[in-house]
Amino acid sequence: MSQEAPVFGRLGVAIVTPFTEDLEKVDHEALAGLARHLVDEGHDLIVANGTTGESPTTSDEEKLAILATVREAVGADVTLLAGAGTNDTRHSVELARAIEEGGNADGLLLATPYYSKPTQRGLIAHTLEIVNAVDLPAMLYDIPGRSGIPIEYESAVELSQHPNIVALKEAKGDMHEASKLIRDTGLDIYSGEDALNLPWLAIGAVGTVSVTSHLTGRLDRLMFDALEQRDLALAQRLHASRIDFVDAIMNQGPGTMAIKEALTHLGVLPHAGCRAPLGTVEPEVAARIHAAVDAYQSVLAQHTS
Template identity: 35%
Template sequence: MFRGSYVALITPMTETGEVDYASLHTLVDYQLQNGTDGLVIMGTTGEAATIPFSEQLAVLQAVIEQVAGRCQILAGNGSNSTAEAIAKTVALNAYAIDGFLTVTPYYNKPTQKGMLAHFQAVAAATDKPVLLYNVPGRTGVDLQAATVAELSQVKNIVGIKEATGSMLRLAELKASCSADFDLLSGDDASAKEFILQGGHGVISVTTNVAPAGMTAMIAAARQGNRQQASDIDDCLQALHRDLFIESNPIPTKWALKRMGLIASDFARLPLTRLEPIHQAVIEQALQQAKINL
């Protein structure tokens, strides 16, 4: 259902902090023209934490209208409040999206039992597919494979974005979930290996700036062509690493502005712009990925 190369899309903003819809249109076109299988709107990379829900809905609707069914669209619906996540899910359910990406509840550090009940409640609020999202480095909690296996029995919980970067975790998920449960990497640096070892795709930050390379690498890995996938991924490794030299999406926004795809690298506080000392690092990573500047 959700397999291949997906982008965790940034939300471009003007110098005064409003959503830049012209740049958003350019970014969506860039992804469509380079074979990206799906767009994730208003996840972590999209700065959902600092964008009011009314604005999130406006951005989502603009993307839906532009895409017009040409690729899949997933919407972020996560919250550390189960009631809020349910309310967001109910509102988003009216939109022409293909499914949800639902992050583990952050900050309040629920138990496995609490996360199980949280995801069951959110999934019950929609008939659309739900992807779980496990990113312990962001949330402070780790959704264990045994909990994922139990959640995979819920009819519309169809997969997981697993961002630990652990191949052991992948093996545990493969062993405990059915073959039709989608396993997507949320860690660009290990995505190639994740897929070669049985994963189905990636939801990627790197894809914002290198969609063609990521599409080709993921396709080669899904076909089991290790050499081809490695040759492509070797060119992307600096991006995988350096797009996190500061908090995501700060470096990605700078890179996209440098590429001429967005007008401003503005991010809403508490995020700031990329420090000048890091700009040459990102530029070198773009050059290594053979991206024209």
């Protein structure tokens, strides 16, 4: 784990977007409360309008309003990144410019263009067109399981030369390639795989951007502290203590649905609904999530009491 302060912070969360019960509007009161809760749990980085935030089903107007609400809720001391990557380069540029003009985001999250599966040259051109259109730092997001294409090593090295591209969220699972990027570039690497946060940090990632840290933030912060104090045994125990909860959330279908159900069970959110095509979890799945949340609360108490 890097000892240098990363540009965007260390403990990041891909925040969900709460909706009203009829799913017609963003529930800004619930969103503000959630954002404050996440900061209280130890996060210094919030990523809004990513896939976890249901970016495919929110309008650009809603996305900008979400950023304004989160910024007002958390103040200036927490880094706020805004998802701006789409599979339409022109739309991504327009959205990035609107985000910059809104003045609420500290940077952009740029997922690779999904479904279209451009070549690596096309991917590079797409990314550069976005970052050249604004004066905001950017975190690339390598998640081929969703986008259909990876950011190959050579492409990441080339993109890292741009002054606005400062970080990479890695959800590809290739730690060998990431180790080379840590060695060969100045990119801050973030774990985008909740189950592997400790291994990622061990090879030199600077932080995490997580779904499950909506609930595990305090334990994750303790794990970060243990690593910085070179107490690997404690970090390993903390990592092990969250495995069952991570499995329960990330292996029950889309993580967005599961984490909303978990937050609703805890009373952090009033409703668990996601916009179509996601919907809500099935009753039997909800029961498993509730059991996992209750078990995790006992684990948390053991480490924080």
